[in-house]
Amino acid sequence: MTDVDVAVVGAGVAGLTAAYELGKAGREARVFEAADVVGGRMTTLREDGYLIDTCAEQMAERGYEETWRLLAELGVDPAAAPPIGRGIAMWRGRARPGVAQTRGLVTGAGLSLRARLDAARLLRGTFDIERPEHSRLGEATVAEFAAPHHPDLLDYLLQPVVSGFFGWDPARSAAAPLLALLTAVGPPPTWRAYRDGMDTFARALAAKTDVTTGFPVDEIVDDGSSARVRGGAWEISARAVVLAVPAPVAARLHPRHGSAFLRECSFTPVVKAHLLLDRPLGGPDYALVVPTAENGTVSTVIFDHLKHPGRAPEGRGLVTLMAHPAVVPELLEASDEAVASRLTGAAEPLVPGLGSATRRAIVRRVRHALPEATPRALASRSGFEAGLGRGVVDYAGDWVFLSPCSEAAVRSGVRAALRLAVRPAKERAR
Template sequence: MARGRTTADGGGTTARGTDIDVAVVGGGIAGLTAAHRLRAAGRSPVVLETADEVGGRMKARRVDGWIVEEGTETLAVRGYDATWRLIKETGLDREDGILKVNSLAGVWRGGRAHAGTGHWFGALTGSGLSLGGRSALAGLAASVIRQAGTYDTRDPAGSPLGTGTVAQLARGRHREVYDYVLQPAVATGWGWDARRAAAAPLVATMISTWGLLGWRTYRGGMDALAKKVAAPLDVRTGHTVEEVKETAAGVRLVCADGSVLTAREVVLAVPAPVARRIHPGAPAEEQPYLEASTYSPMIRVTCLVDRPLAPPQRRGTPSVYALLIPEVEDGRISGLTFEHAKAANRAPAGHGLVSILTAPDTTRELLGESDAHVLGSLLGSAEKYAPGLNAHLKQAFVHRFPHAAPDANGAALRLHRAFLGRPSRAVEYAGDWIYQRPSSEAAVQAGELAAQRLLSRG
């Protein structure tokens, strides 16, 4: 990938007087998918990415034998159809680029991790729930399964849950359903406040993936697919777009370095708040959804340790790689991931890689603080979940995401169908916020949709 120059031949044509056929603003997986589909259809997309590497929230760095993933990413064998299409088209599957995750997710309760959250093992053992909690969860699961055909990951508000929140889904049920299942699930994985975020995207996702069964990860790190998709594309890194504006001659792009480009069409593959800022002239019917599509921030602290640490567990139970920490148990830390338990190649032999995820209120408190302050606030608290963390810590990285996950609030879900039904225009959008579902699958689906909408314009 090059800074400011073309890296691949294009197959389309630009409109008279424009510099670029299709400018894709954002080199995350959504933008790369849109460019991939457009190029396959004979167009000449150019990806403009602010960072020095592609990947967006799916980025990883290599440090002395560790693969340090900035976000958290796994993919399911079910419910990730668009992602698997991309994997197969790029040949990543044939290159042994996908690994099976053999360890499980678990929840913290009573001083230890209970393996099996979202998995059949947890259904057998209870995964930390009392008999009353298990019965209530089984009842909720049965009611959801009976209506499974009415849930659509691309139309969350169309489900029986409508815009009801995660907290409302738990209302009237055993308290453990909220405290030890729903609240930690959305806080750890997506940074959501369960009192604000809608339950429908969570339930639709769990139905489509069959819970946490059959999950995989990328051998080369979470950015492996992004890099594979980007390889044949014209990607220009270090290129920040500050404003886009539709004109009679095409779409005008004003860049941070003072340069101005024109494009026949544009895909804004950036978070909705960023799209709203750089596209102030968005049509009036698009603006309400752009404004309603707010994001939850997240902080992830990745710790390189000199041995493979593990959370306290009952002897003989499966290892836990993703530890969900309920708000009632902590309040500052929402979870830990033991990356070496997810994929052995994440750390050198005999070493470990542990990440700490902050709870929503803690994220807001620490987002603007220094790395030293963040580490000082979290490392001590994380010790009980990963005994030996501080003694064996070699190096730590703080990753901040002001726009980590679309928070699927009720206002956005109510406007969702109208936004998807709008006419195709020269400026289209891509990102997981298009479907209000924080996952790489939603981002890939949105990239495909943006390409389809532009191609439909002729």
Template sequence: MTPELDVAVVGAGVAGLTAAHELRRAGLTVRVYEEQPHVGGRMRSFRHDGYTVDTGAEQISSRGYRATWELLARLGVPLDDVPRIGASIAVRRGGRAHPGVAERRAVLTGAGLSPRARVDLARLLAWSARRRGAFDDDHPERTPLGTATVAEFAARYHRDLHDYLLQPLCGSFFGWDTSRSTAAPLISLLLAVGPTAGWRTYRDGMDLLARRLATGLDVVTGRTVHQVTADLDTARLHLEDEVVTARAAVLAVPAPVAARLHTTAAPEAAAYLSACTFTPALKVSCLLDRPLAPVCDRPLYVLLTPRVEDRVLSCVIADHVKHPQRAPAGKGLLTLMADARTLPDLLRAPHSEVVDRLTTAARRYVPELGTAGRQYFVHAHSHGLPEATAAALGLRARFMARGTCPVEYAGDWVMLRPSSEGAVRSGALAASRVLARLPRRAGRFAPQSQETTS
């Protein structure tokens, strides 16, 4: 039987949409299937009563996001639609906010670090500068750090570097446990993106890229793929009421979901899929009647709340400071991120209890929050961000060197880079692997891979 499609993509997040976009450019017939009623995945945004609420990712960077910026340019997205955030990131310590986290001048200003810790921060920066060439964010498994965890790496330095810098960054932006996730991907990413002064956001919500990619693609939302099977030449997507055949399939879903959908993966793929565990994520969006933010002597975009200071929250994000169009004029929008230790209970709790626990904790940093809240939304992701465990890092090279087959994979977990840039690079890589197997249509050119498999 002749397959219905050249390629079927499962998942309409940024990774899946990037893969579909690249394959469509190469002249193939492509269809994307998405279980949710919307595109965007963990970069979804929604609009409500004049507010723009980001349910997942919060920012991108001017540096270290080469594939994303190339894609934005191809899509015709002007730089004005990706404005610089500009405000500071602070860490909470000793009853106040210390701005300047992840900025170069933190060695001088402290940013919550003790004088002795600042000396060790200078040591860490000098060490990483000397070895910058050894850190390739496309190949985190090849760095001098091996499979050392973040906590093991931090143990070389003053305790403050873990407690008031690395742990808060990992816990808030990645949801990582520093005793489980490895340092190599983290250091590679920090070196690639540089200081926070270069961080940007999308003007009209973090789903801008997903929406632009989906335009012109064949995207079917609200349809669940229950199983993916394949033989040497054909992939089959088993939906509730039909079986869709394609010459190839791309599973652009979290690794645990991909493993469940395609149970007959090759050994090197199956082993890596099994090792790529994910941390859940939960956040509460607070729609406010006035523009409140954590108290600080500088405008704050994020207040990190380290585990040694707070057992409920990992950070507070002032979305209306991130970009003023996130909230109507004169209003405010805060995001409260839950600490990973609270998630087992919160994921099972009613939303009203989740809101109460997180807003109560946040009033320590935003005292007027209790009287300013208009409406609250809870966003939970059972597969929040991929952990870069030692097991996954050790298996990645073999996974990347596997041969091509009818079923390919995309997602930030493929790159072990928990970011939208990791998703974009993985989507382009999946597309190039598909095109290596399928004849290209005349008059089109295949995209170049963002990573080699050698």
């Protein structure tokens, strides 16, 4: 006798998608989430009239087919995620607009002419976002990929982008997943943000699924035909389990997985300071990426009030500072006051008046923020994928495709549900 048919561990969009799709296929799924809210890395904090996206900042209208399909099924109007309509600037002595846009080939966007020509040539072609290991780039790191070209390509484009949005180290992280994502999502002005916070999608999915929050899971015990989900004094038996948590957490919860990919699939931590301002600052671009050579403490400045006017009360502003990967390890252990002071001070030359405009700072630390596509993880990914669906425990998350975006998480949830849904009926009845 089992307590549940399918136990889904993790109420991020991967786990919620898996549970929703399993329900459509006639299987009963229950989601268990350690936090008190759903969304995982797509949660939104609501404070004093501010909408603060704690991890994910935007989505795309291109390359997000499964996301848009599900939003339509859930009755979420596309107007709930309007285009941001603004671009990204690169800091090189000053903010230089046009990053990842055609106009950047003309204006420079911080790049020399030679580097612009290199970038235009190298970003041509098709890359498989679900199977980045099949790319012609092989297992080259971002730094290795850029090495034969003008130094600006790495220093004033690739490094600021991978560090500023993913928290990656270009000397450790593989180039193929990066280029697959960049070529799939289109230019920044077409990117979108949910009007009512980035948790909009997760909340819509949760309304259609059975979710238990405040339920931390400590261990998954798999006997080959069923599983036991243990958390504190609780134990629940299940015919199948979907682990929809970051890879390092999945490896800890189910240590007998035997997967080289899970052992190699590391995640980068992120530290952010969300500054609640008494007036709007910045513009016209909604984000500013900052090369290591120009700062080294702040990697990205996001003007959240420019993503959508509802992110801050009228006449006020909201700015998010993302720490540079080099300083994240020490900031993970520092006090909130120390983090806010250090990041705000480092960002003052980038955004004059930031310190005096700040009414309050909210610091967020995400220890497993984004999957780090190292060459070793890339080399073992296809073997891991080939083995999915053969055991009691399955997996979902953006890391399954080594693609740091919510669409990858959604696709992985759809695939996990499909694998479980097609299992023979007699296997389910055991």
